[in-house]
Amino acid sequence: MTRITFVATRKNTDPTERELYEMDLLCRALGFQRAFLDLGIQTVMACTPPGVSIDLVDEYIDPIAYDVKTDLVALSAKTSCVTHAYEVARRFRAKGKRVVLGGIHASLRPEEALEHVDCVVTGEAELLWPRVVRDLEAGKLKERYDADGFPPMDAIPPPAWGRSKPDSYLFHQIQTTRGCPFRCRFCSVPDISGQDFCFKPVERVIEELRALPRSRGPIASGKPLYVVDDNFISRVRYTKELLRAMIPLKKAGQIPSWSAETTLNVANDEEMLDLFRDAGCSTLIIGFESVTEASRAAMDEPVNFCLTYQEAVDRIHARGMTIIGNFIVGLDTDTLGVFQQTLDFVQKTGILYPFFSILTPTPGTNLFDEYKAAGRLDHEDWHLYDTRHVVFEPTNMTREELMDGYVWLYEQAYGADNLYARIERNWKRRTHGSNLVEKAFVAARLAPEMLKGDAELRRHFKQGIALMMSRHLASDAGQLLYLLDAYDFARFMRRFNTFARSESYRTFADRSRWNRAPAGVPEKASDLEKLGGMQWRNAKAVKRTKTSHPVVR
Template sequence: MRILLLTATKKKAHRPHHLSPLVLAALKPPSSEVVYLDASKVAFDPGRSFFDFAALSFGTSDAEEASRLSRKLRSRGTKTLAMGAHPTFCAGECASSFDSVLAGEPEGVWELVIEDLAKGALAPFYDCPPDFASPEKIPERRLLGHRFFDVISSSKGCRYRCAHCQVPPFFHGAVRRRSIPSFLAEAEKLGKNLFLGDDNLHADPNHARELLSALPRLGKNWVLKTSVDLAFDRHLLLLAKQARVKAVQLCLDSFSSSSLLSINNRHGHPEKAGEAIARFHDHGILVAARLSLGLEGDGPDAFERALATADSLGIDLLSPRIVPPLPGTEFFRQLSREGRIFDPDWSRYDGRHAVFEPMGMTSGELEEGHAWLERELNSFRRRLRRASLGIPGFLAAFDVPFQGG
């Protein structure tokens, strides 16, 4: 049996590889052949090769492209399955283009899917139980080929409940942690530059302390996602330096406390951001920050203020996006109740388009302001400054939307 594991998208990007399909590849039956493709890096033509079964992983902005690919694969006799964040929250919609839909973490029901497939009895819907025992399988990275950096995770999920984020509802509010010895054994075999794929390392300070204490022996360089709180834990910050953490990505979302409260972000702490960034810098750690635009409290002047604030705080790399109202989130439900979502085209839920009417400006002003901010951040002068400071451009690759799994 030939199995295709496809990260479905039509957007070309240098981004970290998605781990979940590679874990599924490690769970394959002995007699099967597994092919993994990331359509953001390699063009995929459904008509060139035949597969008995194809599992497509995708987020909301790639839903229409994934459905198109599934229809082409099915026309050639391939059974298809939808998995990831969008199928989890929009299973009924996906069912019209796929033979089967998997909600939640695919590892929890993958062996059942393969068993049913072998019997010719693929179910139309699979739902991963929230309390399943996660298999500690090493992802099949041999399917990836050459890459500059590797992704590895020690945990999945986040204890925070930000209204615009799909991570907590996808993982049923739980945080899954793997054993530190298992993590170290996998990391030891990888390259020099590693991205820690945990959704927020500081969401569990005890786990973060145990993990960071173990990393120095590996001699690797790390980039990780965390909150500003890590900077105020002196022991953790010192451990991060000793572990050779070279950069952190902070999910600040906004420099306004009222805007953060509107999406229930309790860890942004704009009043402490400047001191936190200075502490990271004092320990030789670069700071990348994600900013969400279009929140309550944002007006037409939000873009110039954001740029000026980022400069004054010393943020090394700012990644702004228009906050998309994604299915499964409280933000989506709120805007739906208020009748403020006007664009049903999922491909525009990508952080670059305004698909809803914000409170403090028009949707047109939001798109224009975001485009202006992107141009300013990518101006020749700013790119030259980042290069002179030794800020690697690949940091931008780590600000990617959640796909699920």
């Protein structure tokens, strides 16, 4: 029988590495081994023809056995992880194993990938994979398989959840849509999934929700669900139909609380917001990207101008949902004021989970092509293209200022004063919170982290636990865990501060220095000042806010 070994590789082999979305502290506290397993691997596994033996190795959980008896090793990697995937492939090939690589980076750089593996699969692999397996069995495996178009969503089987260890992962995952018609300069989604929105039939989504693996125990049974769509509200009619179909499942306790990525335009439709709430959505993940008008316009992202940011955030919060706000720093239109301006916006709006990224021109994006043509890329060391390293020459700041500004944002946003001000504001707004048993459980799970932490960490955690235990707040113990995990990541990021840290931090706090051009660049203070206009002063957004329905309080 033909045997295929799927391997989910780490970003690298550094045991001290900390990745924000891996939620290491949170997983340790709750007893999970990893936040989630790549849904793409699980879906391709489900497309394997019958009669083929398949195994899965998750390097985040188990070491890779390079001597495994297998006919093919299947890897998938995004750009920031492909360097290590190439090394894993090299070690397997040294043992005489054939290796196939798919995923975003191989799809955009197939010739490069073929220098490291025996076979490359480009594009969405669901319809291609059975052909790859048949050729393997016939001894006719080709070097390259290119997807012809995009598979209809109703032809994609449910993920092979049974092949992984569901109890090891914090999140359930499903996908309902693919594709995006927009051509944002920093995004490669249209090149991978197409520019047309594709939808999984509502009844299929409901079937998958009902079939989510049922874990045992009080923690595992309450695992949250993450909808991995790039834009869950890509078609309003479909989204509303799906949300209405999910409401009975939520009422029956058949689906957990869940989160999804949307544009901020979700707030322009208050009926949709009500449906999100009624269907059990707890968190919306929204790409604000930037708070300035100039940077938003420079991204070629034709969304998020429906309302002022403040009004949109208020409408979401009024339904009891929290927000993960994604922000990018380092655009050519960003001045040295972008760091303080972004932090001020987060604190003013009370966005509970701000996540920050350094602008990264990844292969397959217009941004990469532009920067490469202009000679602005520092290198093509892909493991550093992870949105937390500076890989290009910025315009209105130095590389060191951009790196330090990114770290400063995390330190400030998740420092005790700012973090607990946002949490308290959020918990005062809530009507229901965790019970005493849940709070005591979380406090007990944080105790080992406090014992091995330094004085700063212990003070921070102690303050958070005290706030959670307050009888005057509808506190959420789970939210505290998520936020302390982000604080843990902020501490980790300090290792990336540059030699110019002290001077950079003084600059971020001194508004008179924000419009200073970097050394060697002619002063154009008037031009730099024009870049500071805020989104909430956008005439269209202001007009629509004034004429829209009031927020439901």
